[in-house]
Amino acid sequence: xxxxxxxxxxxxxxxxxxxxxxxxxxxxxxxAIYDGCIDEKIRVVDVRHExxxxxxxxxxxxxxxxxxxxxxxxxxxxTDVVTxxxxxxxxxxxxxxxxxxxxxxxxxMGSLQDMDCVTLMRPITKWxxxxxxxxxxxxxxxxxxxxAQSNVPGPVFLEMxxxxxxxxxxxxxxxxTAPLESPPRPAGDARSIARAAEILKNAKRPCFIVxxxxxxxxxxxxxKAAADAFAVPFYLNGMARxxxxxxxxxxxxxxxxxxxxxxxxxxxxxxxxxFRVDYGRSPTWAADAKIIQIDLDGAELGRNxxxxxxxxxxxxxxxxxxxxxxxxxNDATEWRDLVRAQETKQRAKMLSEIDSNASPPNPLRxxxxxxxxxxxxxxxxxxxxDFVATAAxxxxxxxxxxxxxxxxxxxxxxxxxxxxxAKLLRPDxxxxxxxxxxxFGLHGIEFEAMARQGIHVIAVxxxxxxWTQIRRGQVELYGEERAVATALEYTRYEKxxxxxxxxxxWVEKVEDLGPALDKAFAAKKPxxxxxxxxxxxxxxxxxxx
Numbered sequence: 406x407x408x409x410x411x412x413x414x415x416x417x418x419x420x421x422x423x424x425x426x427x428x429x430x431x432x433x434x435x436x437a438i439y440d441g442c443i444d445e446k447i448r449v450v451d452v453r454h455e456x457x458x459x460x461x462x463x464x465x466x467x468x469x470x471x472x473x474x475x476x477x478x479x480x481x482x483x484t485d486v487v488t489x490x491x492x493x494x495x496x497x498x499x500x501x502x503x504x505x506x507x508x509x510x511x512x513x514m515g516s517l518q519d520m521d522c523v524t525l526m527r528p529i530t531k532w533x534x535x536x537x538x539x540x541x542x543x544x545x546x547x548x549x550x551x552x553a554q555s556n557v558p559g560p561v562f563l564e565m566x567x568x569x570x571x572x573x574x575x576x577x578x579x580x581x582t583a584p585l586e587s588p589p590r591p592a593g594d595a596r597s598i599a600r601a602a603e604i605l606k607n608a609k610r611p612c613f614i615v616x617x618x619x620x621x622x623x624x625x626x627x628x629k630a631a632a633d634a635f636a637v638p639f640y641l642n643g644m645a646r647x648x649x650x651x652x653x654x655x656x657x658x659x660x661x662x663x664x665x666x667x668x669x670x671x672x673x674x675x676x677x678x679x680f681r682v683d684y685g686r687s688p689t690w691a692a693d694a695k696i697i698q699i700d701l702d703g704a705e706l707g708r709n710x711x712x713x714x715x716x717x718x719x720x721x722x723x724x725x726x727x728x729x730x731x732x733x734x735n736d737a738t739e740w741r742d743l744v745r746a747q748e749t750k751q752r753a754k755m756l757s758e759i760d761s762n763a764s765p766p767n768p769l770r771x772x773x774x775x776x777x778x779x780x781x782x783x784x785x786x787x788x789x790x791d792f793v794a795t796a797a798x799x800x801x802x803x804x805x806x807x808x809x810x811x812x813x814x815x816x817x818x819x820x821x822x823x824x825x826x827a828k829l830l831r832p833d834x835x836x837x838x839x840x841x842x843x844x845f846g847l848h849g850i851e852f853e854a855m856a857r858q859g860i861h862v863i864a865v866x867x868x869x870x871x872w873t874q875i876r877r878g879q880v881e882l883y884g885e886e887r888a889v890a891t892a893l894e895y896t897r898y899e900k901x902x903x904x905x906x907x908x909x910x911w912v913e914k915v916e917d918l919g920p921a922l923d924k925a926f927a928a929k930k931p932x933x934x935x936x937x938x939x940x941x942x943x944x945x946x947x948x949x950x
């Protein structure tokens with residue numbers, strides 16, 4: 406085409422990688438990128454805080470399976486996005502952050518918003534670097550996509566100085582690099598697979614835990630194939646939720662602790678031995694259980710506890726290898742039935758709250774009512790503590806439905822960014838943002854950006870006037886009179902959404918819940934249902950640290 410500015414080169418490179426949306430908060434250092442995106446027909450989506458731009462890029466990746474991209478201005482623009490980058494790094498999400506910077510010729514002279522952001526970003530990214538020249542922009546963006554998707558996915562930071570973006574180069578000179586057709590994914594070592602298959606064949610009480618790494622597998626369908634082949638309990642977490650139909654005989658969710666304490670073999674796929682599974686330690690885990698751990702990160706294998714077989718590999722590919730090696734396993738049905746009895750017992754405890762007609766509405770009833778309205782390709786975003794954890798147990802997700810939560814960093818405030826990206830990428834789907842009342846306060850103003858840009862998200866706030874996941878334990882430890890900084894009011898948050906151009910509903914009575922949700926789901930603009938919820942002991946004893 407000819408001589409174009411650096412911002413156009415950025416947009417052209419993103420276009421080659423299939424990027425359809427750029428998430429941003431405006432800044433003078435990066436405005437040339439917007440100009441390039443207009444020419445390349447990449448939609449620029451603006452938000453009200455850079456953290457949301459980062460979470461939106463993260464959400465884009467979760468929905469599409471490809472890296473999301475955000476652009477933030479220099480200095481405080483980059484520091485504001487740090488939390489989103491840290492969350493993506495801990496959750497293993499591929500995303501690219503383009504950060505502005507002052508002109509190179511004014512480096513270290515005190516130009517506006519000048520600081521060393523490359524060093525700042527190194528501990529929380531897979532690669533953090535300043536692009537050195539305008540004619541190398543395409544090469545560096547190619548590398549950023551490659552690095553972000555390789556091995557365990559994660560974030561990449563590219564700093565682009567103002568003069569680099571404003572200066573020009575010939576866009577006919579394409580870089581020697583090019584987008585990869587798909588990131589390479591390793592299958593398991595044949596010897597290790599054979600050993601793992603032998604353990605599975607001989608196990609009397611095996612169970613499987615499958616985590617978020619399955620999202621990046623070229624063979625995600627292998628989860629259901631394995632559940633069909635092996636008559637054993639399967640537990641799914643994170644982005645693996647929905648990989649097995651809810652009514653499948655192999656899917657369990659409320660009996661994991663019971664199963665782990667008695668299992669003689671546990672297969673861990675793409676899930677670290679962290680706080681969510683009590684670090685793999687006894688008595689939560691049976692002391693003599695054989696442990697087979699599969700992970701994209703070889704350095705993760707054996708962290709926090711010894712394992713019997715460590716397989717560096719892709720969850721979907723290894724699951725299929727096990728199915729091929731073992732065939733059908735139907736000799737553990739008695740064990741599965743035992744776990745099913747415990748599962749049924751735990752779920753029976755939930756039913757009275759799900760069916761409750763008391764007012765204010767029980768949180769389990771609220772989540773159940775949301776579930777009744779979900780279509781087969783809808784997306785649920787969880788942003789909060791206690792109410793969101795309740796929703797995770799109540800909602801019956803099944804792919805292509807998606808469940809999106811922050812992951813192990815536990816970052817509050819992810820909701821608006823995730824939800825905006827999800828709705829833009831699946832415009833015909835309902836995107837339901839399940840909110841804690843505390844979480845809403847972090848980025849509630851993003852509903853202005855949603856309303857203004859026609860992004861119709863449905864928010865449901867479980868309003869219990871507190872940071873309940875923390876407050877519950879705080880009261881037990883220190884007493885009601887010493888429980889500080891965790892109490893809130895039953896604030897009318899829906900009025901903020903209304904003031905921003907959305908629809909708003911306040912619910913205190915159970916008979917008003919269904920009609921309010923129906924109106925929100927039918928709305929042609931962002932909508933918020935703020936529900937005053939009753940107290941519940943469903944989450945009593947759950948950890949919050």
